[in-house]
Amino acid sequence: MSDNNLKKIIIEPVTRVEGHGKVSLLLDEQNNVKQARLHIVEFRGFERFIVGRPYWEVPVLVQRLCGICPVSHHLAAAKAMDIIAGVDELTPTAEKMRRLMHYGQMFQSHALHFFHLCSPDLLFGFDADPAIRNVIGVARKFPELAVQGVMMRKYGQEIIKATAGKKIHGTGAIPGGINKNLSIEERDFLLKDIDQMVEWSIGAVNIAKDYTLKNVDLAKSFGTFDSNHLGLVREDGAMDLYHGNLRAVDKDGNKIFDQVNYKNYLDYIAEEVKDWSYMKFPFIKSIGPENGWYRVGPLSRVNICDFIDTPLAEKERQEFMAITGGKPNHMTLAYHWTRMIETLHSIEKIKELLNDPDLQGTDLVKIGKRRGEAVGLIEAPRGTLFHHYKVDEHDQVTMANLIVSTTNNNTPMNTAVQKVAEEHLSGKPEITEGLLNHIEVAIRAYDPCLSCATHAMGKMPLIVSLFDHKGELVDKKVKE
Amino acid sequence: MSEKMITFKIDGVEIKAKVGQTIMQAADEAGVYIPRLCYLKDLTPHGSCRVCTVKVNGRCQTACTEPAVDGAEVENKTEEIEGIRRDIVDMLFVEGNHFCMFCEKSGNCELQAEAYRLSICAPKFPYLFPARDLDGTHPDIFIDRNRCILCGRCVNASRDVDGKTVFEFVGRGSEKKVAVNADANLGDTNMAITDKAADVCPVGAIIKKRVGFAVPVGKRIYDEKPIGSDIEAKS
Ligand code: SF4
Ligand code: FES
Numbered sequence: 001m002s003d004n005n006l007k008k009i010i011i012e013p014v015t016r017v018e019g020h021g022k023v024s025l026l027l028d029e030q031n032n033v034k035q036a037r038l039h040i041v042e043f044r045g046f047e048r049f050i051v052g053r054p055y056w057e058v059p060v061l062v063q064r065l066c067g068i069c070p071v072s073h074h075l076a077a078a079k080a081m082d083i084i085a086g087v088d089e090l091t092p093t094a095e096k097m098r099r100l101m102h103y104g105q106m107f108q109s110h111a112l113h114f115f116h117l118c119s120p121d122l123l124f125g126f127d128a129d130p131a132i133r134n135v136i137g138v139a140r141k142f143p144e145l146a147v148q149g150v151m152m153r154k155y156g157q158e159i160i161k162a163t164a165g166k167k168i169h170g171t172g173a174i175p176g177g178i179n180k181n182l183s184i185e186e187r188d189f190l191l192k193d194i195d196q197m198v199e200w201s202i203g204a205v206n207i208a209k210d211y212t213l214k215n216v217d218l219a220k221s222f223g224t225f226d227s228n229h230l231g232l233v234r235e236d237g238a239m240d241l242y243h244g245n246l247r248a249v250d251k252d253g254n255k256i257f258d259q260v261n262y263k264n265y266l267d268y269i270a271e272e273v274k275d276w277s278y279m280k281f282p283f284i285k286s287i288g289p290e291n292g293w294y295r296v297g298p299l300s301r302v303n304i305c306d307f308i309d310t311p312l313a314e315k316e317r318q319e320f321m322a323i324t325g326g327k328p329n330h331m332t333l334a335y336h337w338t339r340m341i342e343t344l345h346s347i348e349k350i351k352e353l354l355n356d357p358d359l360q361g362t363d364l365v366k367i368g369k370r371r372g373e374a375v376g377l378i379e380a381p382r383g384t385l386f387h388h389y390k391v392d393e394h395d396q397v398t399m400a401n402l403i404v405s406t407t408n409n410n411t412p413m414n415t416a417v418q419k420v421a422e423e424h425l426s427g428k429p430e431i432t433e434g435l436l437n438h439i440e441v442a443i444r445a446y447d448p449c450l451s452c453a454t455h456a457m458g459k460m461p462l463i464v465s466l467f468d469h470k471g472e473l474v475d476k477k478v479k480e
Numbered sequence: 481m482s483e484k485m486i487t488f489k490i491d492g493v494e495i496k497a498k499v500g501q502t503i504m505q506a507a508d509e510a511g512v513y514i515p516r517l518c519y520l521k522d523l524t525p526h527g528s529c530r531v532c533t534v535k536v537n538g539r540c541q542t543a544c545t546e547p548a549v550d551g552a553e554v555e556n557k558t559e560e561i562e563g564i565r566r567d568i569v570d571m572l573f574v575e576g577n578h579f580c581m582f583c584e585k586s587g588n589c590e591l592q593a594e595a596y597r598l599s600i601c602a603p604k605f606p607y608l609f610p611a612r613d614l615d616g617t618h619p620d621i622f623i624d625r626n627r628c629i630l631c632g633r634c635v636n637a638s639r640d641v642d643g644k645t646v647f648e649f650v651g652r653g654s655e656k657k658v659a660v661n662a663d664a665n666l667g668d669t670n671m672a673i674t675d676k677a678a679d680v681c682p683v684g685a686i687i688k689k690r691v692g693f694a695v696p697v698g699k700r701i702y703d704e705k706p707i708g709s710d711i712e713a714k715s
Contacts, residue, residue: 052614054622056692061582085690165697169581172696180696365694394616394667395689 023439023464025421027474032426034469036418038443039277050400055084055391056175062387062402063169070169071105071160072380072405076387078173079243080376083263084391085175086368093361094177099242100353101163101172102378103346106241107197108156109381110298110343113447114204115149118336122211126441127434145207148200152343155190155197159350162186177365187354194351198312201344205316208337215333216323221423223332223416223442226251227293228284229300230408232379235259237306239345241379247304248284248294253328256284262377265386271403281410282403293411296383297446298338303328308341310348316341332416335445370395380405382447406448416442436464436477486550490534491557497548504532504543507556511715513708514556515565515594517572517682518631519544524640526632530568531594534561566598574605575654577612577626578683584692585684587700591629593707608654615660617667620689621678628658628685634677641676644669658685 022039046062053061059077063070075098082090090098116135123142124133131137139146157167162182164170172178212219228251232244246265248256260268271280272289283292294300302321308314320329320337329338353359376387383405390399406413420442425435466475484499490512497506502525507514518529527545534543535555543556555561572591580586612625630649635658638646646669650659660666671677678688697703 054614054616054624054689054692056690057582057584060584060693064579064581170697171693174693175690179694180699392616395622396614396616 023417024467025425025464026467026471027469029469030427031468033418033421036414036421037276038414038417039279047400047402050389050397052396054395055081055389055397056395058389058397058400059173059175060169060171069105069109069380069382069405071101071164072378072385073387073402074164074170075102075173075242076376076378076380076385077389078175078376079378080374080387080389081175082177083374083376084371084389086370087176087366088368089366090177091361091363091366092358093181094364094366096353096356096358097163097178097181098173100182100350100359101160102242103349103353104156104159104163106156106346106381107343107350108153108160110339110346111149111152111156111204113381114208114336114339114343115145115152117447118444119145119149119207121437121441121444122207122336126437130433130437133437148203151193152197152200152204155193159190162190174365176367179364181361181364182354182359184360187359190350191354194347194354197347198344198351201340201347202312205337205340205344208340209316209319212331212334212337213323219331219333223420223445224330225332225412225415225419226330227295227412227415228256228287229303229328230284230294230296231301231304231384232262232377233259233305234309238309239301239305239307239342241301241342241346243378246377246384249304249328251328251330253303253326256286262386263375265375265377265388269403271407277410279407279410280403282408283411294408295412296405296408297335297381298342299329299331299335300383301379302338302341308345310345310352312348313341313345316344332442332445335447339447382406383408406446409446409448413443413446413448416445433477439464486548488548488550488552488554490554495548501548502544503534503536503541503546503548503554506548507543508711509714511712512556513711514543515597515708516544517569517590517594517629518633520633520680520682522641523633523636523680526636528630528632529572531565533564533568540564562598565594566600567604569595569598570600570603570605572629573600573603574607575610576628577609583627583684584687585627587697587703588695589684589702590682590707593702596702597706597708610654612657615666617665618669618671618689619667620673621666621671622687622689623660623666624685624687625657626685627683629683630656630658631682633680633682634658634686637680638671638675638677642671644671644675644677646671646675646677 024037025033026035028034050058050061058081059074062077063074119138120133120135123138160170161167164172172180228248230248232240233247234240234244246260246262247258250256257268268285269282270285271282273280281293283289284294302317308317320341373390378385385405386403388401389397392398417439420438424438464477465473468474485496486499487494487496490507495506495510504514504519514532514534516532518526519532525544527542530542532543533540536546536552580592586592615623634647635649638644645661647658648661649656651657660669673688
């Protein structure tokens with residue numbers, strides 16, 4: 001069987017709106033998994049869509065092209081367009097308003113993922129009856145938890161509304177600054193519930209922590225593999241979700257590079273194209289495509305930082321790092337725990353910001369001398385997000401290159417699927433719902449775009465195809 | 481010496497008008513709003529968009545160009561007329577590329593505001609997705625023809641107020657577009673940011689550069705009150 005045949009079988013056009021995850025598994029003659037691949041249809045076309053548009057429009061435009069984390073795209077593009085507009089440092093009010101928006105987004109996105117998408121698996125088990133293993137099941141059995149999830153998400157959205165003007169697809173960040181400050185009424189409205197949010201966030205960390213510690217043997221093996229980790233850190237090594245320099249560490253925590261100004265990302269990172277996937281595979285140049293791939297997102301960010309600058313989250317980070325003796329943790333399931341540590345960090349940051357009088361400042365925008373090229377990076381909920389633009393003398397974009405978080409995690413997600421398939425499927429040519437869900441759990445840990453784009457009931461639309469050693473389709477399961 | 485007045489009715493309500501006034505002018509002064517897109521006070525009426533269509537003694541006319549006559553019965557807010565207007569606005573939407581979600585004119589756009597006022601939720605005609613070009617050559621003004629509704633305001637303002645003829649229409653029918661004179665780029669003309677023509681576009685086709693989304697959601701012209709509220713407040 002040639003690779004060409006394989007390619008034809010695997011890459012079927014998938015409707016873009018539905019965003020099914022597609023997994024293809026290839027078996028050898030003993031029915032052992034030889035190869036597992038995850039195909040995600042990515043909206044690469046949007047880069048072309050941006051070309052020609054005036055640069056000041058881009059932060060609002062780009063968020064429409066990905067319905068998943070609009071605020072992250074909004075802010076990454078705005079950071080790039082600050083530089084295009086000739087502004088290297090924002091006013092304190094602008095910088096803090098944007099940070100508030102970003103932490104609000106992080107908080108609501110993480111809360112949604114944890115309570116709605118992943119808690120059914122953790123609370124009921126991966127094999128549990130799908131009829132109860134969903135968000136409705138959680139609401140029945142753990143009603144107060146379901147309420148917390150909804151309220152936390154809503155709180156994050158209120159923050160986005162107060163900073164961007166709307167709960168989704170707002171306009172707050174503009175090149176060189178922000179278009180509004182936080183009124184006293186908005187501030188007081190948000191401060192009202194802040195302590196409750198902190199308390200619930202601590203509770204959520206505990207759920208994820210207890211789960212992981214109780215199932216540590218499973219966590220150690222389930223979709224777990226050594227990898228490099230990449231993300232932004234502040235100049236002093238602290239976690240910084242809004243701005244910083246690039247740091248990458250290897251599986252033992254040794255620094256591959258550190259404090260790299262992200263405008264030079266192309267000197268450090270390249271993307272490999274594979275004929276079976278529309279999505280590219282980024283890797284660290286100095287190591288090469290074979291071993292240079294890396295993970296991003298909550299797990300990586302907690303792994304790479306030296307500390308977290310908010311006390312409650314820092315305490316949790318220390319506890320988390322202790323289980324691997326301070327070395328990077330490679331467990332796929334540990335994404336949940338670290339996601340909740342970040343949730344706690346975000347709400348601590350929000351509290352800090354809400355009490356900062358700079359948010360009521362009136363100096364919102366700066367202007368400078370126009371530049372032709374810029375890079376903007378941000379730590380989106382799912383990981384490092386790269387935006388790179390060129391703008392001509394007519395103020396029109398001539399080039400846009402975006403590396404989204406899910407693309408950064410492409411090889412890791414494929415590796416996780418491969419691991420889970422090898423461990424749970426080898427020798428069993430029939431696909432059960434439980435198996436399907438094991439694969440889904442591994443993918444979902446990374447919170448890829450597709451999982452919440454199409455998620456309503458705690459189910460990820462997924463197609464798994466099983467091919468025998470002759471390349472023939474032996475089984476196919478579609479989960480809507 | 482007082483001007484000679486006439487009286488006519490809009491939807492049964494008596495309106496007074498000066499001789500020579502259009503139905504639109506008289507209605508505006510009386511606090512009755514007639515939806516419009518190409519008409520702008522102080523510019524020569526162009527009568528091109530037909531959104532101001534009313535029935536005068538049973539016949540469709542454009543209120544912005546039609547003189548008010550003594551004793552006329554004008555229908556403005558009837559179901560039939562609103563239906564006609566809805567179709568016209570709807571066609572303007574599908575004829576161009578109007579992506580309100582990332583258009584900086586959103587909230588300040590008269591086309592969008594008329595659509596809201598007429599309760600248009602989704603277009604009923606198929607989109608044409610025309611290929612239209614952009615012009616970023618002017619240092620302070622940007623043209624996005626995707627959003628042009630051919631209202632003619634820019635043409636008139638440049639000619640009549642600025643005395644410059646920066647804009648003109650070229651082509652016919654669905655190929656018609658607003659061009660910069662002599663097919664040059666805007667950057668090659670003597671258009672200035674202070675020109676009236678830079679201020680009149682009802683949509684986001686002629687915009688001032690770098691303004692973008694500087695006005696937050698909630699503070700834009702039509703965020704609070706629908707288009708026409710200022711006129712209706714006079715009644
Ligand atoms: S550019 Fe604007 S003002 Fe000129 S015709 Fe088009 S819509 Fe009217
Ligand atoms: S407003 Fe009268 S025809 Fe356009």
